[in-house]
Structures are given as C-alpha cells and as structure tokens.
Amino acid sequence: MDALSRIEGRAIPFGAKNVDTDIIIPAVWLKTITRDGLGQGAFETIRAVEGNVFDDPDYAGSPILIAGDNFGCGSSREHAAWAILDLGIRAVIAPSYSDIFSGNAVKNGILPVVLPQDAIDRLMEVARDGHEITVDLDTQTVTTPFQDRFAFDIDPFRKHCLLNGLDEVALTLERQAQIGTFESQRAAAQDWLTKGTHI
C-alpha cells in the first residue's frame, strides 16, 4: 500500500451516522475477484438520489470524507475500504468506526481519524463553505485555514504502518521462528487441538 503522511484538500461533508458497509458498497458489487473499480458502486443508493454530496462537482476528487458515528458498521467486507480508496479518499473523519472497518481502512492506506462530534460539526461547516482541510498523520492533527486545530489519537502500530506503507504480512513473516516456537509449545501441551481438522 502507498505510504501516507499528509492529506490536504476538499472534504466531502457527508455526516451521516451508522453508515453500514452495505451502504458503502452493496452486496451485488462483492461478486468481484479483484480489488479494482469498486468506486463505481460506492454509496450507490445514496448516489441514486439527485443532489447527493458524492456527485456534487464542488467535492469531486476530494481526498477526505467526513462522516458520523459508527461509520462502516455491519459486514466485514473489505470491499468498503477498496471502494472508498477507488473514489480517491485517503482519510475519513468521524466520531467512531466499527472495529473491522477501521482495521480494513488502515490496511489499505486510508487513515480513519477519530474526532468528537463538535469538531466534526465545525469541519462540516468548513467543508461546505468550500475550504480545504489538512490531515497530518505525523503530528496527529486536523487543521483548517481558520486556525482550527484538532488533535487526534491513533494506535502507534497503525500509525507506523501507514506512515511507512508497510505490508503486515511481510512484517509477520519475519517472525516465523517465534510462530514456530509457539506452535511447538502448544502442540506439546494440547496435541488434541490440531488433530482431526480434516474430515
């Protein structure tokens, strides 16, 4: 995945709460065997309504999405992260996320920024007025041209992976010896655990 440190640009003032992953990408789009092109199906039911924020030319190509509480709840489909990435979005700002979605986002180089609702309300206003927003992962801040400055927390391991564009599988494969040791210890203590897993 691409490394990420600073995202600057317009933000889509979406703001909705409890946006489930069926809304982000309906199931009919999950029949793919690749990760590509899912932006076409992103937010399909919302985009079917005229005047929606996603098709508003003012926000075309915006790298930031602002949303409400519990963003990405429901299904574990990583297609939701792929679809958002395909729209060109590299940061989402919301008061909270589903646990599975925020993990999927980070693994695809999308930064899920957590900020309280009053900060979200302010950023929605800034975005609607046509101003740019800056998300800086290194300093863990979101700023506007009006001296707004919101600090956010992020898990240090996630930050490290995002800043360096790291592939977790490659990282873990460097620890194969430790995994092997763990497996041998468990095989000695609980040999029944791995017998009979074939029918």
Next chain:
Amino acid sequence: MASKPRTLYEKIWDDHVVETRDDGTAMIYIDRHLVHEVTSPQAFEALRIAGRPVRRPELTLAVPDHNLPTTARRDAGGNKVPIADPQSAAQLAALEKNAPDFGIEYIGDADEKQGIVHVVGPEQGFSLPGTTIVCGDSHTASHGGLGALAFGIGTSEVEHVLATQTLLLQRSKAMEIRVEGSLPDGVTAKDLILHIIGVIGAAGGSGYVIEYRGAVFEKMSVEQRLTVCNMSIEAGARAGLVAPDETVFRYLKGRPMAPHDDDWDKAVAYWKTLHTDAGAQFDKSVVINAADVEPTVTWGTSPEDVVAIGGVVPSPASFADESKQAAAQKSLDYMGLSAGTPLTDVAIENVFIGSCTNSRIEDLRAAAEVLKGRTKASNVRWAIVVPGSGLVKRQAEEEGLHTIFTDAGFEWREPGCSACLGMNPDKVPAGERCASTSNRNFVGRQGPGARTHLLSPAMAAAAAVKGHLTDVRDL
C-alpha cells in the same frame, strides 16, 4: 502467589499470544479459519503474486455459501445445474480452485455437509471452545456460542491468517451482559438479542468483546447461544462469548472434527477451566431484566430499531437528539411506515426463514410448530425456508418438518445464505416487506428497496399465517 482473576476473554486471549510488540500490539495465534467465496479470492491472489504458501492449510476449511442459489443444484440426471449469474459462477469457481491449489479442505455445493460457514463449523466440530476462530465474515461472532473467541476479519486479514496463522491485534475491552431468571413463555434467544441491541445500541459494543452471563444463557441450548452470539456484531462488538459447559460438551461429543477418545477427555479438562474467575473485572456491565423481554421486531433500518410486538412505530420526535430524529424519519420513509402505527397492522408480502442467525434444526422446529396445520395468508406472495446446511436439511426431512412447511405454502430450499443478503437469486422486490429471521435490516440488504423486519423463526411463521406482523403467543 494467587494469579489475578481473569475474564473468559482474557484467558483465551492470553493462551494465544505469540508475542507482544513494544507498542502493545499482540500477535495472536489463530486455531481455526473458515473461508467462503466472497471475501477470499483477493487474498489467495495476493499469496499467488507474492509466492507465499498457506502456513497451516489443515487449520482452514473452505465452504461456498453466499452466492449459491438455493434451488436444486443437480438436475434429474445428476448433472450440475449451471449458475446463471456469470460473476457468481466465477467467484464460486475461484474458491473451488483456490482451496485445493493451497491444500485446503473444501466442502462443495453437492456435499451434504455444505451449508453456511457458521452453521458448518459447529456442526462438524471444527469450531471448539477456547479456540480462536476467524472468517472473512462479520457473523463469525456466532461461534462464541461454543465458548470460542470468534470474530470477522477483512480480506487483508484473511491473507495474513493464510500466510502466518496469526493476526496482529489490540486487546479489546471486556463487557458483560447479564440476564438472570427466565425468559417469559414464547420469548426466544432471537427476541432477547434484538432487545439487547435495542438497549445498548448498534455501536454500544464497539471496542468490546461481550460475554453473555447469567441463568438465561446457561439454560440455553447451543443453537440458541449461537443465535445470541451471532448478532453481537449488530451491537458493534466484534465477538460475543458464552462460557462452555456441559451443554456445549454434549453438543460437540462425537462430531467428526471434534477430539475423540483420550483426546476428548484432555480437551474437556481444558475447556472446564474456561470461565470468568470470581472477582474478575469487566470494563462495562449491563444487566437486562429477563421479564422485560417480549417477542421483538425491528421497525427501521438499523438493528437497534427494535420494538416489542405489542408496541407502535415510534415517532421521530421521541428520539433525544436531532440527528437521531432525522435518521428515524429517513428510516420510516424507506420502510413506508408512519409513526403511531401498531406493529401488528404491518402487512407483509414475503417471509424468509434462514440465515446464519436462525437456520439450525431448533429454528426450523420452532417455525414448524407454529405452521403445523396452518397455511400462509393469501397476501404472502413468497415464503421460503432455507436450512443452514445439508445435514440440517436431512434431519428436518427425517422429522417431517419439510412437509409442514410445504403444506403451509412455503418453499423448501437448498442450504446457503439466501435472502439474508442480495448476492444470489433470493431477493425481496423493491417496496415489498419481508418478515425475516436474518440479522440485518439495512437499506437494500435483502435487495434494492426491500423492507426488512427482523424477528424470530416462530414470529416469522406467525406473520406468514396472519399476513401481517403478529404476536406468536396470540395464535
């Protein structure tokens, strides 16, 4: 020195830590991995591109379920009926090829053992107490009903587990939901979990693993516990757990992939240690009064939008903050409902009995008991029963349940995810209502424009008979 009292979640977690990084991230060993056709193709492709093998193929089990049509899979001559949708066919074909290519056991569509992954895992004894179980599907939480730490993962994590048999995780907080006493007559596990989601909200469990504790869960069968844990994710919790006990041991004994003979005794001895110690601390505790729970249905487009069947569609003005009021109004518009309408006045055109939440033998028995000697109302256009696996289907047929369903005007189908989500031909038409035993009433979940009311199998059967939502206790 006596060791610190621990919750069940902490015990399972501690037993699976391979190592902990300085920043607190833990590498957790994964004992069991279930794979289906929708969330795995990109993971297998990534392994292929990087030239990486599957570390422990024998710990993964592959089963197709989401895309499979639930109509006959073989024609009269025993030949495979082709799958009409080319994309579904390609996705199913990818799993059928990927599994043997990487040395993974595959249960195909014509195998009687095939079914919804979350029904197959427990049924085969693949899912065991105290194990870590993952699958690229959020309803993996189901397996917590056996006392396993089970949770859904994304496709990148599917790849990570295939390549390393581990995941990099932060420990969740622990929540207990305690329900003592007994549920009133006619109230089921499904009603209880819908009620719980209504109490804590769709995000109430975010960041937590829930342990369900108290007499109500202790008295439940394994099937009922699987139903409760299945919907933990609808409350935002990645996993739900019930401590394993004699009920679980009886359920698992003799299942094909469960330990046998001496191994069985060793396993049970370990499983008996898996309970929350007296004095262990939860980060949050919620107490639910069993007597408050009634047959429950959803009225809106989030699983937290629940109401007792005797109630009315709520008014958006009754919600505390403005954004909730706006969300409620949007839900009512989508659902075609007006505030103040009694739920029992809501007519339905479709009934779906199935899904990983409610497609096990007990669910089918409960629905059949209501339907015996009755037929669906004339305004119910489409009613289907979809068993969770081929083995559930066979058992139901041995008990004669299928003729009760077909006599009542239901279609008796082949196992799969079916009308729970719009990925196969079983869909609810736009603007129509469905009384559904599944787990999600999201906008468009059962098909574009479909209106879903979640409820228990008995309540779904009762709705079919009356042609509208109704209290099964009044039948």
